[in-house]
Amino acid sequence: ADDLTLQLKWVTQAQFGGYYVAKDKGFYEEEGLNVTIKPGGPDIAPVQVLAGGGADVTVEWMPAALAAREKGLPIVNIAQPFKKSGMMLTCLKESGVADPKTDFKGKTLGVWFSGNEYPFLSWMNHLGLKTDGSPDGVTVLKQGFNVDPLLQKQAACISTMTYNEYWQVIDAGIKPKELVTFKYDDQGVATLEDGLYVLEEKLNDPAMADKLTRFVRASMKGWKYAEEHPAEAAEIVLENDETGAQTIEHQTRMAGEIAKLTAGSTGALDEADFKRTVETLLSGGSDPVISKAPEGAWTHAISDKALN
Amino acid sequence: MKHALPVLTVLCAIILGWYVAAVALNAPWARDQAARAGTSLTMPALIRATMTQERPVLPAPHQVAKGVWDGVAGQKITSKRSLVWHAGVTLSATLAGFAIGSLAGILLAVGIVHSRVMDLSVMPWAIASQTVPILAIAPMVIVVFASAGVTGLVPKAMIAAWLSFFPVLVGMVKGLRTPDRMQMDLMHSWNASRAQAFWRLRLPSAMPYLFASLKVAVAAALVGTIVGELPAGATAGLGARLLSGSYYGQTIQIWAALFAAAALAAVLVMVISGIERVTLKRMGLAR
Amino acid sequence: MTAALPLIAVWLGAFGLNTWLARYRGPIPSALVPLIFGATILILWEMACRSFAIPAVILPAPSQIWTAFGANLPLLWGDFVQTILKGALSGWLIGAAAAVATAIAIDRSPFLQRGLLPIGNFVAALPIVGIAPILVMWFGFDWQSKAAVVVVMVFFPILVNMVAGLKATDALARDQIATWGASYTQALLKLRLPAAMPFLFNGLKITTTLALIGAIVAEFFGSPTRGMGFRISTAVGQLNMPLVWAEILVAALAGTAFYGIVALIERRVTFWHPSQRQ
């Protein structure tokens, strides 16, 4: 079997259920692949691992991928299992945020950095709010790993994913009715998440291209299976979690939410989604994420072969 | 036995203070919850509420104790949920890193004491090396090692070694320079070679400094390993445990992992203290 | 392999030059030798980056780092103030004071010493990466929580050294002060504290660098949008490696200066110690 290494963006969880399902159910094996899945972490920059040769394929968000491309690291999107964005801003109702257009000013907002800040910055730019702490803007906190800033009331709003952090807030004992959420999708500033990326030069090697084709085909099979059997997917994820920290309840719920995001994706990148992401990023205010529309940042070469 | 009573006394005082702090720190959340539910809490109810939260700001001692107990005794040792298993993973990297680091520190110190070139050139850069924030370069170290095909224990051990060599270096340089003028002169008058003066004078006089540094270094190695475990893909080890606990806001799990790590460090320090006592006694330095 | 040959040649050349220089005493060789050593490392680094075509996203060349350093001076200064001056320095001072005070306190009472030291060892060995998120939760996002992390981090090494130092007086000196009927405080002030100074400074020097690491690392667990740790983690996300290394350069410069100042004070305070006299 051909060896292949996949670098995840984050720790083992149902967010990456499709890949674990494909591995566990033998979909990769059927395609003659021996796939190693490497979990990520808060300070792993997946594209850096890719550049260093530590992995063949990586799961990454498109803003970070395009930024890397502009920095001279030629990486290419070969498939896009996630159709929708799961990012949102979750606020405590008591902090008085109801309408993004008027109420953010002067508030403290928790934001993820390490390449995940771009959608937020674009959004604030759309709203015309400064993020440098000046009085007529917002105060930005670099949010850590968890939802504490909201629970401790250190921030009015924090970044959450529909499938994960939001539920942690709920689990902490805050009722949904006490919360206000703003999905990036709804605000028109959504960017593509969790695509599969490889180094450009790899595509020139027919053998590698073939391997990637088989990988994408098996992975999508895994994703579609996970979409239909979220409970089973969650169990598979749990078995693969080496930290032993995950709980079945949390993962089952996450698998259900993830299914909503992958639904509607065949695995091929939708060019319209790509354009929207690029536009969002280009309008990143004084310090845009990317300065010009990227060329050749994606290809259908693999997904076409894999899925048709 | 001489130690049991004082330790217990201090322990009781700490636990008492901890409970008070837990009540104080967890009370706002309990009150908030009550307010959201539209009720208000009596004092006993409030205190009870602060003891049983699932995500307390500061978990009460018994909650942590239960967390540790579950992690240690509630699982098979080979289980991924067992703290013992995670501690074992961390310990192996810590020991490897500590061995590499303290050896490097000792060797560098020996070089510095004996060679003027090294004295002048190494020290400033050894200091500079320590100011490189490891958590920043830890992912890079991991990436670089991974690209060379080395994964698992070695990269973590390297980070541990990076942190632990410095205390040993500083302590040993000081210790090796401790012999006073007359002692050096004696060696000189016998025309002892540098090696002889080292083994028979410098090293024995450096022993107390060495052990003080080793105790610091072993704790540093543990920190290094845990740091190395954070970005290593959060797979196994106490660091991964801390991170995932932190990521899912499971305060009790964090504290349990934290105590496991601290216990590990304490055991390591105690082992070194033991070796120190025996060595110094056999050297006739402990009176 | 052939690409490595020039590197080896440069290394050997610089080593030879330094060995020759080190034979001369005086301030000029003492300053030149480390500089040549450092310059050699930088040249080797630059050469390695170029001849092996190491991608900048993995390891930028010194020239790129230097450019980034020059282009971001105001930014770097702001980060320096936030992390080093506010976070590390204040934390180090508080931590050192607390450690010395604790050492003295438990030194006086054998009961406390027996009771507190083992537990102190245990508590102080809590790894900072575990404590940092908790302290950020308690002390907020700004520099106060970073200082708290630093306090916890530097406390143990200084305490260990100080306790050892307080025990380090020789029997004759202790007997002497006993014959003068000195009170505990007098013996402490006049004999045991001075005798403990070489040990204390040992701890202080080790912890200068720990303080910097602590302050920077703590910012990974939540921070305002400035500070060296914040900048490093965001720049890594943007693959702006030259900026990352420019921050590391600032940390290295600050750390070396910090250490140097402490070493200088040590020289003045413990001038009498054999290790300072040669």
Place this chain on the structure above:
Amino acid sequence: MSVIEAQGVSLTFQTADGPVHALKDVDLTIGKGEFVSFIGPSGCGKTTFLRTIAALETPTAGRIGVNGLSADEARRARAYGYVFQAPGLYPWRTISGNISLPLEIMGFSKTDRAKRIARVLDMVELSGFGGKFPWQLSGGMQQRASIARALAFDADILLMDEPFGALDEIVRDRLNAALLELWAKTGKTIGFVTHSIPEAVYLSTKIVVMSPRPGRITRIIESTLPRERPLEIRDTPEFIRIAQEVREGLREGHSYD
């Protein structure tokens, strides 16, 4: 009136290879204003006995009374000026600083300290060396500095462990004379360890001869010399007779080896 009273004092050190009986059943009474010399082969317990008087060692049996107090109470009442066998100057203080140290501890005023330091430095012939650090002085100079330190604060009881061992004959004679003068003027009680028989005879009102294994007192010789002692007294028959007696006592102690 007795100042120091030792009754049945024994002291045994436990070492890895068995107990060492440094003192065994030592009885001694020292009256106020007496000058008592201790003499004996090396290792016979002189230092140990002096240390026991100053409460630096605790006897394993027997007791020591000082002015009706226990030795330790007397120590805390600052009754002792002690010159140790080794100089033991603190390396971080200059010579003046070292002499000043006990004065600071006992709360002397700054001007008083300066006066006393000048006086004792002059007495041990070290004027001009006050600003030097210990490691910058010769062995004999360090020993003299340590004597100066013990004299500076005028304790009632002076205990001196071979203070003049490292000095040449001429300085030694001068310091002997100075010590006698100080003693005559102040009426201090002095315990003095020496290896020199003439020195012991010249200075003392009472000479205690000790002998090792176990450390004990073998002879106590009361001096019949007058209190007023010019240097020439060393040539009188009376002096020579006492010296001879001490020498015999010493020889007895050695015969045990």
Place this chain on the structure above:
Amino acid sequence: MSVIEAQGVSLTFQTADGPVHALKDVDLTIGKGEFVSFIGPSGCGKTTFLRTIAALETPTAGRIGVNGLSADEARRARAYGYVFQAPGLYPWRTISGNISLPLEIMGFSKTDRAKRIARVLDMVELSGFGGKFPWQLSGGMQQRASIARALAFDADILLMDEPFGALDEIVRDRLNAALLELWAKTGKTIGFVTHSIPEAVYLSTKIVVMSPRPGRITRIIESTLPRERPLEIRDTPEFIRIAQEVREGLREGHSYD
């Protein structure tokens, strides 16, 4: 045949409060097999001069030749056995271990070491104390252990800095005799610092009187006593005459103060 030759040796220490002239223009020739004593007020440079001979200090002017080599070359050839003014035993080694140390360094075999240790311990009357640690011994015993250490490896040149200062008269007499015997048997060249005039006269073939500020040689007295010296020689008129001459030289040195 001259073994040690000092020509115009000067040594100045730079201290914070100005230079100290420890030695100034010292000329001295010591022949093979000579026993040379140095005597002088404390601080006059005796220790410094001995250290300079042993290449432990470098003179600021002048030169020292030893057997046609420089002092440092002689040191490297292990020509010196040095007894320091303070015992300087290593606290982590027992007495035997301390004596063994130079022997280990010089590569003596284990059985040879054991034999030599036993011999020198016996010579300084410390048999039975080999297993003790230094701090378990009295001051005089430590000093004797340090003498034993310097004797153990049979260096051609013995340099001894007040070796018997802490010993009582009787042991001192015995050790003096033992030293003379060793000297007669082995023909070593010995440099010996002492404060005792009789000791200097009794032991030496040449007595060097020094004087301080600046440290220099004021007199060199060649002894006319025979090489064979029973203890009773100390009562001969010849002995007393030489002692008187030394005393005068010493007094001169002191008159400068």
